Amino acid sequence: MKPAQMKFGIIINSLSGEKWKYEMLHKLKEMENLECSLVIKVHDRGKHQSYKHQDYNIKDMFPHSSLKVCEVDKGVLKQKDLLHLRTYHLDFYLDLSDNRFEGEFLNLTSYGVWTFRHLKEKEPFFHALWKESPYTEVFFDRLLPNGKVQNLMKGSLPTILYSAKKHKTQLEQAILEWPAQMCRKINKGIPNTSASHEWVIEKNTPLPAMKRIKYSLRIGKHQAKRWYKRLFGYEYWNIGVVNQPLHAFLKEDPVEIKWLFSDKNLYYADPFAYEADGELRLIFEEVDHRVVKGFISELHLTNEGEDMGKYSLRKGTMNLPTHMSYPYILEDGNNYFCIPETSESKKVTIHQWKDETKGWGEVKTILKGIAAVDSTIIHWNGRWWLFCTRASSFQTENYELHIFYSDHLLGEWKEHAANPVKYDIRSARPAGTPFVLNDVLYRPAQDCSATYGGSIVLNRVEKLSPDEFKEEPVSQLHQSPESLYPDGLHTMSYARENISLVDGKRIDYHPMNLFKKLYMVKSKPFEKVVKPGDKKGNFIRSFSIKNLSS
Numbered sequence: 202m203k204p205a206q207m208k209f210g211i212i213i214n215s216l217s218g219e220k221w222k223y224e225m226l227h228k229l230k231e232m233e234n235l236e237c238s239l240v241i242k243v244h245d246r247g248k249h250q251s252y253k254h255q256d257y258n259i260k261d262m263f264p265h266s267s268l269k270v271c272e273v274d275k276g277v278l279k280q281k282d283l284l285h286l287r288t289y290h291l292d293f294y295l296d297l298s299d300n301r302f303e304g305e306f307l308n309l310t311s312y313g314v315w316t317f318r319h320l321k322e323k324e325p326f327f328h329a330l331w332k333e334s335p336y337t338e339v340f341f342d343r344l345l346p347n348g349k350v351q352n353l354m355k356g357s358l359p360t361i362l363y364s365a366k367k368h369k370t371q372l373e374q375a376i377l378e379w380p381a382q383m384c385r386k387i388n389k390g391i392p393n394t395s396a397s398h399e400w401v402i403e404k405n406t407p408l409p410a411m412k413r414i415k416y417s418l419r420i421g422k423h424q425a426k427r428w429y430k431r432l433f434g435y436e437y438w439n440i441g442v443v444n445q446p447l448h449a450f451l452k453e454d455p456v457e458i459k460w461l462f463s464d465k466n467l468y469y470a471d472p473f474a475y476e477a478d479g480e481l482r483l484i485f486e487e488v489d490h491r492v493v494k495g496f497i498s499e500l501h502l503t504n505e506g507e508d509m510g511k512y513s514l515r516k517g518t519m520n521l522p523t524h525m526s527y528p529y530i531l532e533d534g535n536n537y538f539c540i541p542e543t544s545e546s547k548k549v550t551i552h553q554w555k556d557e558t559k560g561w562g563e564v565k566t567i568l569k570g571i572a573a574v575d576s577t578i579i580h581w582n583g584r585w586w587l588f589c590t591r592a593s594s595f596q597t598e599n600y601e602l603h604i605f606y607s608d609h610l611l612g613e614w615k616e617h618a619a620n621p622v623k624y625d626i627r628s629a630r631p632a633g634t635p636f637v638l639n640d641v642l643y644r645p646a647q648d649c650s651a652t653y654g655g656s657i658v659l660n661r662v663e664k665l666s667p668d669e670f671k672e673e674p675v676s677q678l679h680q681s682p683e684s685l686y687p688d689g690l691h692t693m694s695y696a697r698e699n700i701s702l703v704d705g706k707r708i709d710y711h712p713m714n715l716f717k718k719l720y721m722v723k724s725k726p727f728e729k730v731v732k733p734g735d736k737k738g739n740f741i742r743s744f745s746i747k748n749l750s751s
Contacts, residue, residue: 207384210239210289211259211266212296212314218259221373222297226262228381229295235384237263239289242270243298276303283309292387295380296320302344312387313343315353315380324408326369329360331408331416335650336360336626339372341379353393354379356624359596359650363423374595375624382619389618391668435714436706438470439686440485443701447693448638450701451659453676458703460685461500469498470704473530473634474696475537477554481696484539485704486526487516489731490717493724494524497541516731519561521546527575527631530694533610538564544572544592551611567614568605574598577631578610581642581665585610588644590630591621599649602629606667618668626650628658628674633693644672647691654691654706656680680705 211226218226229235240260260268267289271282278286283305291309296302296316307314318340319325329337336357342350358375361368386393408416441458450456461483462469468488475482483500497519500512519525523545531538537554539561549568552561568576572592579586587605592598601624604617623629632645642662648655657678664671680690686705694702 205388206234206236207292207387208236208238208290210241210286210291210294210310211237211263212241212243212294212298212300213259214243214298214300216240216242216258216260218297219373221370221377223259223262225377225380226259226295228377229384230262232381232384234388237266238291239267239269239286241286241294242268243273243300244270273300273302276301278302278304278306296344301348303346303348307344307346313345313351315341315343315383317341317376317379318350326372327365327408330362330365330368331412333362333419334360337368337372339376339624341376341383351393353383354624356600357626357650358600358624359626363420363427365420371595375597375601378621382621386619389668391619429710430708432718433710433712433714435490435709435711435717436468436688437466437686437709438468438488438689438704438706439465440469440472440483441686441703441705442696443703444699445701446699447634447636447695447701448643450657450678450693451638451643451676453678455681456678456703458684458705460705465685465707466709470706471527471692472702472704473528473539473694474702475530475532475539475554477537477556477559483512483696483702484518484528484530486528489727491720491725491730492727493720494522495526496520496727497525497528517727519552520727527692529575529577529634531578531610533580538610540576540578542573542575544574544598547572549573549576549587549589565611567607567611571603572598573603575631577633577635577644579635579642580610581637584608585614586665587614588631588635596626598630599647599653600624600626600629604665604670615667617670619670622670623672628660628672632657632691634695636695643675645693648677652689654689656690657693 230237240263269285271278286306286309293310293312294314296314297320299320301321302314326337337360339356339358340352341354342352345351356375358372361371440461442461443456443458445456470486472483472485475484480502482502485498486495487498488495496517499515499518501515502512519528519541521543523543525541525543527542529540531540539552539554540549541552543550547570548566549571550566551564553564555562573589574592576587576589585607589603590598591601591603601621603620604622605614606617607614627648627650628646630647630649632647635642635644642665644660644662646658646660648658658674659676660672661675662672678690678693680687684705686707688708689706690703691706692704696702
């Protein structure tokens with residue numbers, strides 16, 4: 202059924218708007234069955250308004266819309282203006298002004314007056330920077346009487362502590378789609394799950410001069426830390442075995458992790474497991490600083506010769522010119538499938554283990570033109586569901602969750618009606634194998650607010666359908682400060698009934714790491730770094746077989 206035609210109005214302080222507002226309105230203009238009928242320029246006689254000249258004239262974008270100039274007194278429009286505005290019969294107003302409206306105007310349209318909460322603050326986003334919060338909350342609301350709001354959309358986005366300007370730009374870019382996304386939800390009949398929640402808008406007071414000086418010094422400190430890490434910091438990851446099922450992590454008790462590799466200067470992450478030839482095999486991301494881009498390696502059990510009973514390292518069992526990671530394993534019947542992350546190629550491809558060739562072979566590319574990150578597939582309530590984040594230049598791979606679904610694993614995949622279904626740096630990006638306990642689906646996700654892959658959050662999925670999604674965090678898994686890898690934990694996966702796999706991060710700071718960074722300027726091809734003998738297997742100590750036995 203064709204969506205009904207919607208009409209809306211825009212409320213602004215000045216016809217020359219900021220760039221991000223112009224880009225946001227352009228996305229609305231591109232939508233079908235949506236028409237801007239009115240632009241309201243408001244003047245609050247209680248405020249002194251001064252605007253810098255900008256090259257984005259909002260009225261020029263909608264040349265066929267009417268222009269109305271209204272005066273506002275303490276958030277209330279004059280009665281004669283209200284009578285005129287009633288004649289337009291609009292569906293909603295998008296308020297991009299700094300006024301806080303009250304009174305009869307809030308109920309003139311079908312869906313009310315929409316606005317971003319930070320537009321009503323004197324210094325938007327600054328207090329998150331001052332408090333050095335790892336994330337910043339952004340709200341898109343419907344205005345209600347008496348200073349209250351009804352939340353339509355919200356996000357917890359990363360705070361850029363080293364630059365207030367970049368932080369503001371990042372947040373503005375992240376929310377460009379929100380009004381258009383809300384219109385799509387209305388057209389598809391998707392209910393607003395936050396309809397019963399109300400908040401009073403907080404009015405932050407400006408910081409005094411001494412605190413501003415202190416803040417400027419903090420900016421310098423965070424800039425120095427950023428450059429120190431970029432030049433001399435290097436991440437190492439190791440794979441660990443935990444002798445307990447995945448659902449045991451819900452208890453948040455400290456877990457005993459047995460690290461597979463004794464060498465601390467390795468990068469083995471995103472571990473998963475599958476069965477082949479009667480043995481349990483591990484598949485994971487490996488990074489060599491000379492190659493820079495990740496590739497997929499495996500641990501196979503040796504069944505003959507003097508190394509029988511030991512695991513051998515098979516490097517590059519999957520290798521592409523683009524970065525590869527997160528080789529998610531999916532079992533369907535007697536078949537094992539692997540969905541490695543290849544977001545740089547902007548596609549999601551399913552690989553299947555072939556007994557006849559003793560290797561992985563491409564089966565089908567199920568998503569194209571999408572920079573999907575950490576694609577995680579599960580069968581739930583009669584459908585296949587794919588969870589992923591989406592890469593962009595604004596860190597969306599760490600906070601913007603997308604869902605796709607299909608009736609058949611190798612069939613046609615459709616986009617969730619509410620995509621992106623979630624904006625949260627603390628619990629969006631997938632972190633391993635989802636699991637079911639007492640008929641409840643739990644989805645592991647990364648908390649990247651303090652650092653990439655800082656910890657794992659377990660989300661309880663409360664609603665999952667082609668047009669609805671809701672989940673709530675119920676527990677969190679941190680690394681112990683005393684751990685060999687205290688700086689991160691970002692994958693947990695199923696190996697066997699009482700065996701789970703995890704990974705851990707250690708950040709090493711050393712002047713010699715600068716030389717490793719130089720390979721980012723000119724890397725070496727995988728074939729020149731990995732010797733032919735390495736592909737057959739480098740043997741590691743046999744203790745690993747004990748950790749992987751059930």
